[in-house]
Structures are given as structure tokens and as C-alpha cells.
Amino acid sequence: MKSKQMNKPVYIQSMEASDIYEHVKRNRVLIKKYHGMIPFSLELIKLRKLGEKRFVETEIKHSKKFISDDIINVKFKMKVRSGEEIVNGIKKKLKELDDAASDDYKTKLNSYIKLIEDEIKDDKWKEVKNADLRRYFYENGFTITEVDEETGEILKTTKYVVYKRSSSKSRTGQCLFIKEELHEEMINWSRMYLSFQPNKKIDYAGLLAYESLVGSSLESTIKINPKNMLIVADKESKFKQTCNVVRTGKNGFLESFEEETHVINSLFDGESLLDKKYFPNNQSMLLLRNHMFKSAAFNTNIQEFLRAKCPKDIEYDQWEIPNMFGELIKAKDIEFIFTPTSLKALKFSDVIGGKQKMWSYWKELVDAESSVFGICKHEKQSKRGRDNRGNILQQTSYQMLNCLPMSANDMDALTSFEKDYINDLKNNDDVFIDYITKEKNDMNSNMMFADLYHRNNDIVHTKIFRDFRKSTINKYVNHIKRGKLRLKGDYCVLFGNPIEYLYHAIGESPGEQLLKGNEIHTTLFEPNKELIAFRNPNTSPSNVLIAKNRHVPEITKWFNLTDNIVCVNAINFAIQDILSGCDYDSDTMVIFDDTKLLEIGKRCSGKYLVCVNDVASQSRDYVLNNRDMCDIDNQLAESQRNIGEVVNLGQFCMSVYWDMLASGTKEKNLKELMKKIDVMTILSGICIDLAKKFYEIKISAEIKHVQSIPELNRNKPLFWKFLGDPKMNKKNKKKKEYDMYNCPMDFLFNNMSKIKNATHRENIPLENLLEKRNIAKGNRKQEQKLISYVEEKCNEINALHCASMEDEERNKAIDNIIKYYNFKVQKLKVKPDTMYAILLHMVKSKSNNATKLMNILHTTQKDTFLEAFKTKKSHINNTNSPKTA
Template sequence: MKNENTYIMNLEACYIYKDIMNGIEISSKNKDLNKLFSATIPYSLETIRMDEIYKDTFYEVNKKQYTKKIINITFEKNYTVWNEDKEFVNREGENQKGKRVVFANKKKIRKYLYVNGFVMDGIKYIFYKRGAGKAKNGYALYIQDSMQETLIDRSRLGLKFEKNELLDLTSVLAYESLITSGLSFTIELDPKTEILLIEDIYGIEFDSNASVTRESNGEIITGNEILKLQNCLTDGQALIDESIFDKYGKSGHAFMLLRNDLLKSCGFNTKIQAFFLANNITTVIDMFGTVYDASKIKLITTPNSIKFLKFAYKIGDGSKKGCYEYWKEHITNVFGVVKCDKEGNYGSYNRTTYQLLNSIPNLSYEDLMAITEREREYVMLLKNDNAVFRNYLGCDAKASLKLEKHMDNGDISLYEDTDLMNALLMVNSDMQYTKKFKKMKSDLIANYVSHLKQGKIRMKDNKYVTLISNPYEMLLASIGKYDGKSIMHGREVYCSYYEDGQEFCATRNPHINGGNVMYTRNKHHKEYIMWFNFTDNICVINFYDNDAPDRLQGADTDSDTMLLLKKKIMADKAKYCEDNFPTPINRVRGSSKPRKNNMEELYKLDVILSDNYIGRIVNMSQIINSYLNDAITKGKSQEIIDELYHASSRLSSMSQIEIDKSKKVFDNISMSKELSKMRQIQSIRYAREEDKYGEMVNKMIVPNFFDMISDSNEYRVFEKFDTPLDILQEVLLFNRGKRLEGDKNKEMKELLVKNSRYVEGISQKRQFKPILEIIAECGKKINGLRMKTCTLNDKSKKTVEKKAKKEAIEKIKDMEICSATILNYLKLCFSKEDKDYSKYATLSLNILFCAKKKELLPCFKKGDMDNDEVLIKMEDKCDYNIFGEEYQKSIRKNLT
């Protein structure tokens, strides 16, 4: 087995159910491999184990790894049948006969397949597990019946649960799936001698000015309270000795996110052995009084990381000590590493979110002009400087020269990851003077501006950092010297990237309201430099004496990240939010009540889990926040402001409930009911308008920016609000770009090689029609998505378009087509003489490029590009600093 994703079958449950009901044998034979195996499972402790126990699990086809042992099942469709006799009244009020009716809904199908499984190719498949990501989508992994018991028993370390036994089924399902997480690599630790388990440590009790959401008689209510809090300082974190990072070539990293059976822990790079030596520690004692040789300890962790301890009642005398000893005996010494810390794609210029910006009521036009200054300058550079735009496309000047040399040798492998226009620019830069290129440039810049209008603004020194809480106190606790005090106080953080005393606005996703905006200040402590190997991507945060975990939407330290924004405007706004918006705190308790261990109960849990409301909660929160911001700006009564803030705070708690559904059950709360109540808030306004069927309905009045960030606006009316995201739309208005020097117009046909004898192969005119039919079929599907009658949302439209293009590309790939044929086909497309071809010219170019790069690129003339202006990456002097990347403008011929 290779360390890579494995392709598995991806089947829709309703079609399986349909075949079963109709007595049809389910078979995977003679099916399209790409369509059938469209899901993947990652390289994980689970797949490693499967490969060890069942040697025939994985196989390879065309350098891709596959298995038929596991199948991903989706539950997205009802099973419907045509009823000829069904009568109904249509939109025009006429009686009609014949209608498609639901024979079995998704719930019924799920229940049937959970209880009964199914047979495919003569092999029985039954429910196996739900992965963390797949669970929230309602997907389930099924496995061949003969393997299920062995692998489940191993995942549970031999824990036995009888059928119908009462247990915390939600937790069992969540924890047994931990080993399905994808891994970067594995490490070895001896659980018997190299792990020190200490008690979780806690900060002091303190008072928090909070906006508290509680459940009362099946409803949730929110109000301000002074709440007593005490935080766990070690929730999901661990300390790993630096020698482990050195051993596995990760000395430049600060954490490893670990997995093992019923263990999830984020281990941070610590000088454990140096600390023991400095304190003359030769032996250490775990939480149960067991003595260890200190020189062998490589990992320090707590019960919060070892989920197996929750099932102590099933082991021996029921003690935690006995349970821990059992766990050490039964796990292997192979630990999976899901990830290490790394610099994000945007480095220290990370983007804000619309949720953050729109939760700060006093962000003015002038503030937003300052915040967007670099982005606005960059947009104008894209418009006015072709060298900058080509750089934006990813057209690196030195790479371009390298590509040309390979092209001369007939090697197009380096073009494989290059997009169409970029590749054509590398062949002939006159491409930039064609109408198609100019339109593409205009569309790409408009798309970039659209992203900015959605609140995705880059600012200098914005960093996503991984959180660790009070690690020095944890280190002290490992040698019995934690005395309940901390070296950190209040809203302190420590991140080595920033100077001592630097102030921040801090936020964590999902960000819901102003009570999630946190002010914090960087404070250097010598202990963090002395005993820890933190990188610039790590942030020590103080959970000791303040409500930071709640302010940051239930943050813990099992690899949670936070965005730090250094800009003074944002830090000042964070202070305002701290002063004016109490921290939202969720006190709605999810139940871990015992449930019967059977498939009917599991089906009920997964139905609840698959009904996910997080998107609707986030959208509703931004509508409420916009009304709140508008009310504050316009000086409306405190009563209105309080009602709106409590609603927004309640949504913050509701989002936490949704996120926790895979671990806890909240069947005492109806999310749909709570969201309906939000719509009845007195301040929310409606307009009476016709819907698309001509019926009069109430449409919610929402801020203008919702047209940019939501697909579901059919029953909404847009209006200008005094809210930051609507103001941002006005800030991001741009003048037209100037006409560039030497600008001229070229036709695509002019860039094609004049005669097919200059390219490989003999032109086959008989292939034109089959090529056109494939591309036209794709084009018609795409055009259908743009018709008013199409009811799909934008996301679904993109999925359909992507699938249509993929199918066309695969069909063209299967054809033997030479360069001469492609050249003459493209001449037809760009000649405008034959409309059947010309109307699909751009689509033809795209599909042929994706399917036949090697044959297509030689169809274009090589241009004289010696005098083209290009950007070269520099490390010292530069003409442009583009979000931290420094470039100098140069003439292309000077690079050779």
C-alpha cells in the first residue's frame, strides 16, 4: 500500500434501495471506473491496519490505488416513482394526471440500509464507520461483512458492547473514527515507558461579563449574566520532546497532531529532557502514582487526549488506572501524525472574512479605505500593468523560458499544471492582444474584486496561528511544581513573529458576532524561548484567568487556529467590541445519555447529524448583525440593540451546538424552530413582492452585500444598510484601466500556425464532427444552467458544469487526434464562417487543451517575446512588493 489517497466506490443509497426493491442484482462490473470510484479514503492508521490484516485490500490501476473493501454511501436523494393516476393542481390552477411521487424518503432508505446492509457483486456490505468530515454530510462508510467485526474490535481495543446495551453511542462512534484521519507520516513511541500521563490542569475561577444562552422547556433563551468560569488549560494538547522532531526530520516544526486508537492530541515541540535535567529530575510520577524513568519520557499528555479513559467502567475494576494500563498494553507503538505546522498559502498576508468585518459596527468608510489600501492598489496594477497581470496568472518569467526549451524538445510535461491562457502566453505573448484574452483578463479582475467585496481583504502581518494554552504551567505540572499560578495574565498571547507589546484583533472561525472579536496583546516570556521550540505559526494563549476560549467560539488546543490582525484600526475596533459586546457563552447542554447499541439507534443519530444548519446559522447571524449595526449607527433605542445582540449571541451558541453534534446529542433543541423565531424579531423588515411563480409573498429585507455572499436570495429584497460590508461595496469601486502602450487587437486565428504541414500528423476532417458533438453536448448543458428556468443554486451549477467538462475531456482523451486535425478544427472555430463551430470556439479551446495539451500547443505560432516586460522575484531591491513577495521588472531577453 502506498502513502496516498485510495479510491473507493461512491454510491447513492436511493439507487441501491431501488435495485433491492425491484429484485435487481447490484453489480459494479462493466461500469466506468472514474464515475464509480469517485470517493477517496486517506492514508491512515485504519488503512495501514487493513493492509496488514487483509493483504488483498488494495490494488493499483493506472498508478492509482483502489479498494473494493470499503464503499462510501451518500443519502442525498429520495426514491421516487412515476404514478400515472396521481392527480394534482398545477401552477396555472389546472387539474393534471401523472406525477412523480416519493416511494421512500431519505430517512426510510437510511434506516433500511443501516439495518440490512446490501449485497454487491455477491458480497455483503454492512455499516462500518462515519468519518469526522463525512459524518456532518450524513455519509457513511460500508465494509465487506467478513472484515467488519475484526476491524471494529481493533478500533475499540477489544471493548465489547452487547446488542441493545445502553451506552454513550455518540461518543463511541466519534472516537472509533479517530484513526481514519489522513496522515502525513507515522512515528514510534513506547506507550509503556515514553508517555507521561498527568492530570488536566485548570486556571483560577473568575467572573465573566457574558451573554449566556440556556435551554428552557425546549426553547433557548439569551441574556446578560456575570458568570463564574474556570478553564481547562490542557484541552487536547500535549508536549513532545524535541528529540522526536529531530528523529523524523521535523526540527523546524512546532507541533505534531497525533492519532492512535481512541487518542487525539496535539503535541508541541518542547525541550522536555533539557527541562528535566535543569531541574535535576530523574524520575517522574504519573497521575496514578506510577514512577517512570524521566530520561525516557518523550510525550506528556492528559486524560482529555485519551478518549479511552471515558470507558473505564468497561475495564477490570472500573478504575481509570486500570483502564490506562489496559490502553497502554493494547495500542501499538505506531502513532499517526495528521499534520505539522506550516506557513499558510498567504504567508503573513492572510485574508479577513466578511463575518469578522460585518460584526464590527463602527468600521467607517475611512477605516475601510485604509484597510483595503493595498488591495485597491493591486487591482489597479492588474488593470494597468500586463507584467503584473501575467504574474497574477502564475506566468513566472524564468519558468516560461524553461518551458520553451522543453517544448522545443517535444516535452510538454511541465505544462501539465499550467492553465490554458498561461500556457498560450508562454508560446506567444501576442495572445494578450486577442479579444478572448482581454475578456478573460476583465473577467478575472472582476472576479478578484468580487472576492474583495465578500470581505476577503489581505493585510500585512495577518497570520493564522495554532493555539497552545499556558504550556509552561503544563511543563511544571509534569514535575509536580504547578502551584495554581500562571506567568500569563488577562488577554495575553505570545507569538514569536510579533514584537513585544504588539496589540491585535483576534478571531476564530466560525466567527458569528461582535462578541467573538477579541482584543489581545503580545507579551514575551523567557520561559517560552528557553523550554519550547515554537515557530512563528504558533501562538501561546492565556486561558488561566479569562474567557478567551468562549470568546473564540469554544476554542481548545487540539490544533485549533486563530487569526491575528496587527493593523491598529483592527486592534482598536477589537477594544470597542470587548467593551460593548459581552462574550457569547453556550450553556445548552448536549446529552451523552445512554442509547441502545443497535442500528436503529445509530440511524436516528445520523439523521439528526446529517440535518446540518451551520450555513443557515452563519447567514442569519450576518443578517441580524447588519440590522444591529444599522441600529447602532442610527442611534436606535437600547431595547432594540439589546434584542438584536441577544439574537446574534444566541446564533453564536447555536453554531457551537451544530459543531458538537457529532460528539453530543442535542435532541432537546429544534434548530429549524429557533431559526424561524429569529425571522419574527420585530426589527426584521419584510417587503410584499411577487415570487417567480407570480404569487405574493413576504420577502426579508437584507443588506446589499448578501447578493455577493449567498446563493439563496429568492425570498430576499436588497437594501443599503449602515453596516461595514455594504460600505465596503462603495469602497471597492474602481476606474477603468488605462489603454496600455503598444495595445493592439489580434484575432485568435492570426496566432494559429498557417499550414497543417508544419505540425505533426495528417488532418482528419472526418473527426471534426465527433469532436464538435462531444463539445456541443457539454456546451448545451452549460448553457442550460444560465437559463432563467434553471432552479439550481450557484454551487450546484458549478458542480454540474465541472462534471460536464470532465466528461467531455475524458471522451476527447479517448480519441486519437493529431495536431494537424486540431489545428484545422480550431481554424473552423475561429473563422466565424461556420456558426456550429464558432459558437463553441472558446469551449473547444479549453476542452482540447485539457485533453490534448501535447497536440494543441504546437498549433500556435511561436512569438518574438524578447521585449516583453516580466516580473522577476528578488530578495533585495525591488520595483513591486506584492503582498510580501518582492519583484523587479525586467525585459525578457535580459534573462537568457
């Protein structure tokens, strides 16, 4: 493979386990669809090093993508339906078919019914549930058989065995299966060639998580020599504080207790210090990956600091600093400093005889692989635009807004910028065109309309543009109704106690603590400002952080930090619990500089105590075999299902709490409800930890217990309809009713429902904007072919929207379809007369696919398409001074 192609991802098949089961047991034909992906990663680099004969990938010309059948992503969302269920479904379908359905189609359906009924007692027609399906494939693997459609001859059989989780799907229960002949080498490489004993107890859940780190998607790579690394011990801050402690109560369910407890913060959890020489311009944090290694490395003047702190009686070139194992490394060689929280391999040190041996072994392995580290990401600035004063904007989430004690008037003030902006989107053409240009992608028609506007801005008066504009603005308003409200602020990567970290590396402490309590250091905002901050997931008022910004000269001296880094303090301050159990391996918090939001946030101070998890737990040991791997992944799948329900239930409780507070409910009743919100706060964290720890609770029972409290026996708030609750959309369910609540999100819903209509515009028919051509010279055959392509494309995309797929996978599939049909249309070379004929017939026939047809023409025949329209500046001025966004 050419070097320029080495950093491209490889697309792989992504299949439902139930479909594979039907292929193996019921001879179902599988259609190859490459909707999964192995991203550019250390793992893909390793696979490609195996050579083209061992790891086979093929380039698809029309999309310039690479595909491979050597690894398959398997999803476990659908059970295997029984023969009886399938037969009943087909019989129902036959009854619904009208006379237009062909006899041949009906005959095929009846033949299939007969086939199943003849074999109905065979095991292969029994129902198989998800958990059993996973166990079957994890223990047995599967074989894909390719058959010649005409002759029935078997062309190829490929055996696949369970491999590992893909890094991006690690919590969804999806799993990668690999060709059997590649498995041993790749799994041994993923596990650092360590001698894990089969069927021996181990932290298997941790191993499955950490072996997947090499599969993380990368932006690029860098080389860091192990001889330049200093590993230092972790450091904690432990202190007493009155908190809401959640543990099992007398009734057997979780309860919240207000009491003094120990808060323990790991000061440098998941962060590292990397010398400035490794950083590109304007980057301060690199999220690094290697074998069982994950760390957010911050841009540090390590050598300058060490030179400044060198003991006066020692030559700098001779000064040696001990690591956590007492091994000496010369100060002049130190360029990378981290703790065991970054090096996950140390968790498996007993396999090799101790932590010091594991440290040496890991360094040797990194050195043997050319000291290459993957860079997953760096800090980034918001893409949400700026206000009319040039201040950067970032959006809230519905959980952030709904946990705040605010009134309808407060929300009215918070939404003032968005309401003005929506008014400009409706009435100021330049603002609207600027917005759609920024939001353009391969799947929308934004750039087509923007280019038409720049050629002839009368396009804004056509019905097709007005409909597009209305739809676009409606989507924007609905987006805000989901809690996505833009305010002055941005996300910043958390950097914990950086000065203490530097001094800790040389075995010292700074003279004084430079950041105390809730003080932070970020150049995003000016110093001595009070700010409000949140981290996702945000579940209650106890997660609201009020911070005071300071600019600390010593931090500026030793660190090179951009605006999107925030230094925080965890010494004697419960920031990690306030921020929902954060660590520093690239976790972020959004910081807002908004007077009204700060005023509202301050109402939480002192009233809502930090929640601490005291639920009885223990590490869950498993045995290294595929059966236990299956148990872990089934647990993960269950926790993923639970976490969404826990978060939504917490927000329902929060909405009821505000509504009851507004109606004058007694303090005692409100306190009991707030305790349930505390439970949901801790439960969301437990869901994430489920596979690694065993908790002496049943999540589903805890959810049902909270759902059963009398305060929740009421309709959902108005905003709930925008959260897409799947349980409310199922057939045969009673239609869900909604009530207006006195809660922040319903205030927002109401506020955004009262926006004024756009100014009326005169109508200009689209055909009036076309340059007249000789329609008789148009290529009718080419026109029909093009229209046929667009219809096929639309049908295929519509089918995907009906399919059970995740958004990411669906978007990849849609992207493939768009690229395929663009490739076909691009080869047609449409002439001006034909272009005119296509557009005119499209208008006359009032085609439902008009926008899609115009968009594919714009993408594939751009010059000819644009030249089909007259060049003109509008005689009507509907624009005012544009507002920045």
C-alpha cells in the same frame, strides 16, 4: 501492493441512499462512479494488511488511481420519490418534448409509466423519507446486484452492512457501508477490540466519533513507543466574571442575561508535548491520530527541561516521575506528555474495569501495532501572498468583518491594498501572469495562458485572453465581496499555557505566570505589539480578541516554535469563550497586524461581554445497536442543516443592529437585538454538540422565534446575494429584494463595486499569432476526434454542475473526467500541421469551447501546441512596476 503505493488513497463509490433503494426494490441499474475516497490513513493501512484477496483494489491506468468496491459511501440527501410523483414528472416531460425527440424515446417513457401504474399499489412505489431510509439501511444493509446487460444473467451479488462515519464527513450524516464479510474484523479493530455489550447503554455518540479517528487523512506516520509516554491529569482555571449568560427565559425561549458567572477553562485541552527528536525541520505542531487518540503535539525540548529541573540529590538516570495513576516512569525515558483530553479511550474505561486498566490496555494495543501514529497535518504558512513590503497576507471572513463597529471610511482604508492589487491585475501583465500561475490547478486553464504569454506576450491583446482576464478578475472581486479581504497577518495554531504544562508534568508550578490576561507569544510579529485576532466561527463583537504580543525567553528556551504557532493564556482569562469555545487540538486563530483593523476592534472592548452557555443539558445515552446509531446520525444531519441557518441568521441580526445603530435607534431596542445575537452565538455551539448532549430546547423553534422579531421584517442587505442563500433561489418564490445597509459587509460590497475599468488595449486576432503550416496536410479525422472528445468532456462536466453533489465530491468527479479525456487525447500524437488546422478552424468557427480545446492541447501535446505560436516580445508595453502578491 508495492510499498510506494501504500500511501495512495483508494477511491470508492459514493451513492445516494435513494438510488440504492431503487436498485434494491425497483431494479434500477446503478452506474459505478468512484467519487468517494478512503484517504491514506491508519484505517487504509489496516485494510491493506488484510491482504489483496480480502480487501480488493484495482489500479485505473489512465488516472493512476486505485478503486475498490469493498466500501461504499452512502449519502442521505434525497428522499425516495413515490411512483405517483415519478409518473407525474414523466408525463410533464412528455408534454414538454418537441417533435425532434425520437419515437423510441417517447415509447420507453410511456412503457415506464405503464410499468409503475400496473404496480402502483405495491409498497415499493411508496415514498420513503430520508430518516426512514436511513433506519431501513442501518438495520437491514443492502445487496448490490450486477447483471449482464445483454443476457440479464446475475453476475454477482454483494451484501453491505453499516460500518461507520468517514472521518471527513463525520458531521454531514453520510456513512460508510462495508462488505459484510469484512465488517466484524474492521469494526472490532476500530473499537480497539473492546467488549462493548450490544443493547447496553453507552456514550454511543462519542464512540461513533472516536472510532472514526483512525480514518483521518494522513500526511505521514511516526513511531512513538508507549514506554516513552507520560500521561498527566487535566488542569482547570475557574474564576468569576460578568458575562452574557444564555439560558431558557420565562417565555420558554433562549434569552441572554448579564450576570456574574463561573468561567471554567481546561488549560491543556487536546494538546501534548512531544520531544524535538520527532519533528522534521521547520515544523512545530503535529496533529496525531491513533486508536481513540487525537492530539496536537508541540515541539518541546523535554529532555533538556527535565535535566534542568532534576532534584539535586537524585541522579538524572534514576529520577522517576509519577503519571496520573501514580505509576513511575524514569525522566530519561519521557518523550511524549499528554492528558486524558487527548486519549478519548479513557471515556470508555468502565468496559475494561477502570481508567488505569484502559491506559495499560491502550498502550499494549499501540505497541502491538508497531507504535505507529498518524500525522494528519502540521502548521502551515499562508498561501495568500505578501504585500509590497514582504509582509505575509491572510484573508478575513465575512463574519469577522461584519461583527466590527466600522464606518464606510474605515472600510475604504481596509480595502486600499486590494483595490491597488486589482488595478494591477487589470493593467500590469506581469502581475496578472504571476497571479494565475500561483492559482493554477488541473481544472483551470491558467498555466496554458501563462505559457503562451511567456512565448509571445502579444497573447494579452487577443479576445480570448482578454475574456479570460476579465472573468478571472471578476471572480477575484466577487471573492472579496464575500468578505475575503487580505490584510497583514496569518493563522496560528493555539498552544495553551505551555510553560505551565511543562511544570505540571513534574508536579510543580512555574515561579510566576509568564503570560497574563490577553498576552500572547508568537514570533509572527515583533514583541510589544497590540494585535487583533479572530477564530472561526466568529459570530459577534464579543468574539473579537485584542492581544498584546510578548516574546517570552523561557518559551523560546524550552520550545521550538515557528511563526505559525501562538502561545495563549487561559488562566483567569476567558480566551476559550471569546474564541467560540476553542480547545488546543490544532484549533487556529487568525492574527492581524493592521492599525486600522486594531483601531476598529478596540471599539468592542468592554462594550460587548463574553457569551457563556448555561442552557440546561445532560449527556445523551444510547444503546449499542444500529437503530440508535441511526438516531444519532439523523440528529447530526439535522444539526448540520441548522448550523448554516443559525450562522446566517446571526449575521442578519448583526447587519440590522449596525443599520439601526447608524439610524439613531434607542439603546433599549438595540440591546434586545444584541441579546438575540448572543443567543445565535451559543446556538451555533449547541448545534455542534446536539448528537452528544441532550438540550431541553428545540433548535428549529428557537430559529423561528428569532426570525419572527419585528426588527427582522425587512429586506436582506446587499451582500446577502453573495452568500448563496438556497431558499431565495427556489422556484415559485417571490424574487428577493435587497437594501443598502449601514453595515461593514455592505460597505465592502459598495467599495468593491466602484473599481475603475482597465486601460484600453489594441486587438490582435489570435490567428495572427499562429505559425503558418500546411493546412492540407492536417489530419482531419484526428481533428474531428479531438473536438468530439472536448465536447464529450464539457457535456460530462456540465452534467456534474447540475447534479446534487458536494463541492469536494464534484471536484473529484471533474478531476476523473479531465484525467480520462487527457489520457485519450495524449495517445493521438498531434503533428504540427494538424495542430495548426485545429487552432485555425477553432478561430474561424468561433467555437464556444475554444479555451477548453486549447487547454487540453496544452496539457496533452504541450510542445507541439506552444510551437504553433510565434515567438515574440510585445511591441506594446502595458506593464508598470509589478506589485508582489
